Amino acid sequence: MDETIDLILQGCQMAKSLEGSLPNMTNQPESLISSCDEIIRAFSRAKESISKAQLAVLPESHKSQLLGISSGFQEWLRDSSIPTRAMDLLRAQQLLPDDTKLKGAIGGGLDEMVVDQMGGGGRCGGRHSLERAREIEPPAVEAASSGGGRASSSQRQRKRDGGVERRVERVPAPQMGNTEIPPEDGYTWRKYGQKDILNSRFPRSYFRCTHQKLYQCPAKKLVQRLDDDPNIFEVTYRGDHTCHLSSTAPSVPPPLPVERREAHSMMQQATAAAIHSLPNPTTNTTLSMSQWLTISDFGLAVAGGGVVGSTSSTVNMGSSTSGGAAAGPSTSRYGRDVDYPVADMADVMFNSGSSSSTSMDLIFSSMDDKWPDSADKKN
DNA sequence: CCCATTTGACCAGC
DNA sequence: GCTGGTCAAATGGG
Numbered sequence: 452m453d454e455t456i457d458l459i460l461q462g463c464q465m466a467k468s469l470e471g472s473l474p475n476m477t478n479q480p481e482s483l484i485s486s487c488d489e490i491i492r493a494f495s496r497a498k499e500s501i502s503k504a505q506l507a508v509l510p511e512s513h514k515s516q517l518l519g520i521s522s523g524f525q526e527w528l529r530d531s532s533i534p535t536r537a538m539d540l541l542r543a544q545q546l547l548p549d550d551t552k553l554k555g556a557i558g559g560g561l562d563e564m565v566v567d568q569m570g571g572g573g574r575c576g577g578r579h580s581l582e583r584a585r586e587i588e589p590p591a592v593e594a595a596s597s598g599g600g601r602a603s604s605s606q607r608q609r610k611r612d613g614g615v616e617r618r619v620e621r622v623p624a625p626q627m628g629n630t631e632i633p634p635e636d637g638y639t640w641r642k643y644g645q646k647d648i649l650n651s652r653f654p655r656s657y658f659r660c661t662h663q664k665l666y667q668c669p670a671k672k673l674v675q676r677l678d679d680d681p682n683i684f685e686v687t688y689r690g691d692h693t694c695h696l697s698s699t700a701p702s703v704p705p706p707l708p709v710e711r712r713e714a715h716s717m718m719q720q721a722t723a724a725a726i727h728s729l730p731n732p733t734t735n736t737t738l739s740m741s742q743w744l745t746i747s748d749f750g751l752a753v754a755g756g757g758v759v760g761s762t763s764s765t766v767n768m769g770s771s772t773s774g775g776a777a778a779g780p781s782t783s784r785y786g787r788d789v790d791y792p793v794a795d796m797a798d799v800m801f802n803s804g805s806s807s808s809t810s811m812d813l814i815f816s817s818m819d820d821k822w823p824d825s826a827d828k829k830n
Numbered sequence: 831c832c833c834a835t836t837t838g839a840c841c842a843g844c
Numbered sequence: 845g846c847t848g849g850t851c852a853a854a855t856g857g858g
Contacts, residue, residue: 642835642852657849661834673849 455500462493618688621677638692642674652678660692668693 463614465486640658647654653676660668677683 641833643852645836646848646850649847655848659850671849 455497458493458497458500462497465489465493500772614692620686620688622684622686624676624682624684638670648675650678651675666693685803 455711549599639661641661641663642656642658644657645654646657655675658672658674660670662668670692671689673687674690675685675687677685
């Protein structure tokens with residue numbers, strides 16, 4: 452376990468040093484990327500090591516949780532669109548010029564890492580890593596019905612969004628923790644309805660962008676569990692987010708296409724990990740792990756054991772008769788209108804939306820030895 | 831008090 | 845008339 456902790460510490464240090472050199476690296480995307488890679492690599496090794504160590508000892512339930520962690524991260528890494536997403540993110544953060552073409556480099560690096568660190572995926576490759584069939588439908592423009600229904604209810608939106616782009620994704624439910632919640636997608640959503648659907652065992656949940664009112668953001672999404680495989684969520688997106696276009700809009704995310712959002716948050720996290728994770732420059736003191744967690748928001752995601760949804764979701768599945776679709780968490784009420792990348796990183800790495808703290812507890816209970824302050828309260 | 835979720839009712843499309 | 849999508853009052857948590 453000591454080795455594992457060393458790896459984690461190593462990762463933290465690398466993030467720390469990345470932060471220090473961040474201002475100088477905005478023009479060196481290659482260096483930035485390789486630094487991020489190294490950090491990820493360190494944490495991946497640590498995770499792998501934890502998994503191995505714990506698998507031998509843990510009861511079945513815990514094993515599956517650990518496997519869930521691995522496969523979640525693996526899935527993300529496997530995603531072929533990562534290079535594109537990463538570049539988009541960097542550009543969005545103005546770390547790369549628009550014409551930078553390093554997708555292959557990034558992708559290659561990550562692929563290597565997947566192979567290296569994940570052992571080819573054989574061990575962790577639960578069904579979902581294979582089944583994570585991300586179906587991005589081509590922009591399907593539905594027959595544009597006028598929407599000019601009755602005059603009396605003209606304020607009301609038409610049911611079938613004529614002309615509105617629809618994208619469908621299938622997302623595996625987390626294999627650990629709260630499996631009711633589909634992974635975070637980088638945006639904040641507010642649930643506005645739930646409905647039982649004919650011939651479906653599970654109800655469908657309706658969400659709209661949290662910023663709909665403020666910024667007239669038209670983005671919506673529908674979340675429903677698949678009948679034949681409740682472990683898979685089908686998420687239908689409608690409309691694009693416009694909330695980020697406002698200069699005053701609280702939501703930072705660039706207008707990424709759906710398939711790019713995961714990497715968007717991942718890379719944003721990688722970059723911001725350094726920003727969040729470090730000693731206060733004014734005090735020049737080294738923070739305890741708990742302090743690090745607290746200021747970095749990482750703590751919100753992983754240290755608050757049992758918190759539903761990494762982004763402080765309060766998604767309530769209770770009323771659903773069959774525990775059907777739930778939603779990506781809304782976050783604005785918790786001050787997360789602005790993305791908090793590190794929390795999202797925890798999402799992705801430790802299987803987003805899950806509530807179990809088991810895995811991180813394993814880490815941080817050990818960390819207590821090395822980080823005496825880590826018992827501090829988290830907020 | 832503000833804001834998110836729940837849930838029954840309402841509405842539009844088919 | 846049925847079904848899916850949305851509204852909005854009620855409710856609850858911070």
